[in-house]
Amino acid sequence: MTTDSTVGKRRDPGPTPDPAPRRRTKLLGRQPLGLAFSAPYVIFILAVLAYPLGYAVYISFHDFFFTAPGVAVERPFVGLQNYIQVLSDPDVGRSFLNIGVFLIINVPLTVALSLILANALNRVTRLRTFFRVSYYVPYVTASVAVVGVWLFLFSQNGLINSLLGSLAPDPSWLVNSTLAMPTVALYVTWKQLGFFILLYLAALQNIPEELYESASVDGAGKIRQFFSITVPGVRSASVLVTLLATITGANLFTEPYLLTGGGGPDGASTSPVFLMYQEGILQGNPDTAAALGVILVLGVLVIALIQRRLVGGKED
Numbered sequence: 001m002t003t004d005s006t007v008g009k010r011r012d013p014g015p016t017p018d019p020a021p022r023r024r025t026k027l028l029g030r031q032p033l034g035l036a037f038s039a040p041y042v043i044f045i046l047a048v049l050a051y052p053l054g055y056a057v058y059i060s061f062h063d064f065f066f067t068a069p070g071v072a073v074e075r076p077f078v079g080l081q082n083y084i085q086v087l088s089d090p091d092v093g094r095s096f097l098n099i100g101v102f103l104i105i106n107v108p109l110t111v112a113l114s115l116i117l118a119n120a121l122n123r124v125t126r127l128r129t130f131f132r133v134s135y136y137v138p139y140v141t142a143s144v145a146v147v148g149v150w151l152f153l154f155s156q157n158g159l160i161n162s163l164l165g166s167l168a169p170d171p172s173w174l175v176n177s178t179l180a181m182p183t184v185a186l187y188v189t190w191k192q193l194g195f196f197i198l199l200y201l202a203a204l205q206n207i208p209e210e211l212y213e214s215a216s217v218d219g220a221g222k223i224r225q226f227f228s229i230t231v232p233g234v235r236s237a238s239v240l241v242t243l244l245a246t247i248t249g250a251n252l253f254t255e256p257y258l259l260t261g262g263g264g265p266d267g268a269s270t271s272p273v274f275l276m277y278q279e280g281i282l283q284g285n286p287d288t289a290a291a292l293g294v295i296l297v298l299g300v301l302v303i304a305l306i307q308r309r310l311v312g313g314k315e316d
Contacts, residue, residue, distance in 0.1 A: 053297070059290040066284060082291035092292060095270045096299075098181050102271075103249045103303075105185040110196055110245045111238060113189070118200030119230055132201075136194035143191070147258040150187050174260050177268040184255050184269055192248065196241050203237035204230070235311070242307050250300045253277065272296045 060082050062075045086092050121131055138146060153159050154173040161168035169176055173183045207229065215225050231238075256262070256269040263270030272292055280289030 056290040056293050059287055060294050062287060064287040064290070066286060078287075082287045083295070086288055086291045086295065091267060091270065092272070092275060094267055095272045095275050098267075098269060099250060099252060099271050101181050102185045102188075102252060103246060105182055106189050106249050107242060107245045109185075109189050110193065111241055114193060114196035114241060115200050115231070115234065115238070117193070118197045118204060119226065121197065122201060122204045132197075135197050138191045139194040141191075143254050143258060146191060147187075147255075150259065154183060171265075175265050177265050180260050180265060180269040181256075184252075184259055185249075187259065188248070188252070188255055192245075196245070199237055199241055200234055203234040207233040239308060239311050242311050243304055246303055246307060247300060250296060250303075 061077060061079065063078050064075050065073075067073055117135065121128065121135070124131060151158075151174070155161075156172040156175075158172075161172060169179055173179050211229050211233075212225055215229060220228065251273050252271040253273040256271055257274060260269045263274050273296070276289040276292050276296075279292065280286045
């Protein structure tokens with residue numbers, strides 16, 4: 001009887017694998033080429049967004065002021081003093097109230113009109129390109145040129161007041177403390193509508209046409225199809241449009257600056273960003289301007305999270 005000589009002997013495990021590739025995979029990911037392609041954009045975000053935001057947070061906690069290049073001065077840490085000063089300023093409170101009025105008008109109107117017009121343009125068969133370009137032209141047109149048209153329309157002796165006659169408001173739209181910000185909201189909605197229409201048009205292409213055919217066979221009309229198929233089918237686009245419209249409104253500056261002469265009348269159309277410009281540039285108080293900017297960023301983040309929960313719902 002023979003005995004296997006290998007019994008009881010330990011098998012040779014072979015060469016030990018090199019851990020270096022695993023470390024490189026964890027560091028660079030499974031697709032290092034993708035990381036290389038995205039690196040320029042990451043650098044751009046860090047340089048243009050992340051670094052200025054971090055520097056603004058630093059400024060907001062210090063007694064900061066501008067100096068000549070190369071001049072070293074002390075900028076002591078002041079804690080929350082700049083934030084307390086900003087929050088106790090009645091002009092700041094009014095500017096946030098103004099921007100709240102703007103968002104209440106602009107965001108729902110932008111979402112509704114963009115979706116309705118995009119759905120209509122998606123069904124157009126003749127002159128489709130002409131209509132799409134027509135809606136997009138105001139978005140790419142310089143604000144200074146378009147503002148001139150709106151000043152002509154909504155001035156005291158403008159076309160709108162001429163058509164309304166005795167029903168025209170007095171004082172007129174842009175110099176009326178009640179109507180100034182709603183008028184600015186309507187202008188921004190009209191000017192940026194073309195961009196959001198394009199977003200919805202792209203989302204509508206992903207809805208299968210068979211869904212509309214099946215709904216039509218089942219007897220569903222156009223309105224029922226719109227609310228049962230179109231609106232749920234573009235939910236992700238609605239979240240994006242709502243978020244972008246909110247961010248645009250929170251950063252409102254050019255429109256009230258040009259339309260109402262810098263936040264008039266008597267601050268009725270002043271925005272937080274315009275106050276930041278006044279505090280930081282015109283009055284030389286970058287520390288309080290930075291504190292106002294940080295508060296604005298936090299406020300937009302909170303509103304964006306609430307909107308995502310309300311508009312986006314529970315997504316997979």
